[in-house]
Amino acid sequence: MARKKTKKSAKKRLLRFVWKTAVWFAALSIIVVLIFRFVPVYATPLMLIRLLEQVSAGEELHLQHQWVPLQAISDNLVVAVISSEDQNFLDHYGLDFEAIRGAIKSYLKKEKGGKRLRGASTISQQTAKNVFLWPHRSWIRKTLEVYFTILIEILWSKERIIEVYLNSIEMGKGIYGAEAASHHHFNKSAAGLTKREAAAIAAILPNPREYKVNPPSPYIRSRIDWITSQMHRLGPLQLN
Numbered sequence: 001m002a003r004k005k006t007k008k009s010a011k012k013r014l015l016r017f018v019w020k021t022a023v024w025f026a027a028l029s030i031i032v033v034l035i036f037r038f039v040p041v042y043a044t045p046l047m048l049i050r051l052l053e054q055v056s057a058g059e060e061l062h063l064q065h066q067w068v069p070l071q072a073i074s075d076n077l078v079v080a081v082i083s084s085e086d087q088n089f090l091d092h093y094g095l096d097f098e099a100i101r102g103a104i105k106s107y108l109k110k111e112k113g114g115k116r117l118r119g120a121s122t123i124s125q126q127t128a129k130n131v132f133l134w135p136h137r138s139w140i141r142k143t144l145e146v147y148f149t150i151l152i153e154i155l156w157s158k159e160r161i162i163e164v165y166l167n168s169i170e171m172g173k174g175i176y177g178a179e180a181a182s183h184h185h186f187n188k189s190a191a192g193l194t195k196r197e198a199a200a201i202a203a204i205l206p207n208p209r210e211y212k213v214n215p216p217s218p219y220i221r222s223r224i225d226w227i228t229s230q231m232h233r234l235g236p237l238q239l240n
Helices: 002-035 045-056 075-085 097-111 123-132 139-155 158-168 178-186 195-203 218-234
Strands: none
Touching: 002 123, 002 139, 045 123, 075 123, 075 158, 075 195, 075 218, 123 139, 123 158, 139 158, 158 178, 178 195, 195 218
């Protein structure tokens, strides 16, 4: 009888601990997301991880990043990344279920001998991952990614999400954000990017440490052409 009471007591303590941990995590995460609604994101977990990778590889430390407001980034780049990464960005609430279904079908085809696996991450999901989480895939990270995606969709505007995304995303080896990428690839500020230049930056985003803007490979040139055509199709976008 005493053992049963002890087990019940231990179980209650464990449940109480789990509940308190969950409540504290939810409260702190909401506070952090609210802070980043207004405060620039000067560093992300990925930036720190890449620096550690450089140290472990004995490489010279290299990190280029400069936060700029969305008004200082060319509309061409906004349209280019939406055209390339998430054409339903303005219409969904963080998760693109149509893209997820497409990715599942693509995965099943790949299992049967298909060539390519499609992604299903929206710009909102990528922003949540870049700012709050780590890059390596796991079910835990994916679950947290969905959680933070829902939070930023509720607490941030679409304009803020794309602003943080364009300032934090990896755009080359040690290069993060639109301003650093524009200076590195074209020796100009992000405000002055042409459509073709913006499409070139967007074209390398699936693998920015391997793909090159200058000189572009035949594959990247084909992506630039496709993104440019999509930009013309989408036209000017209203974020508000």
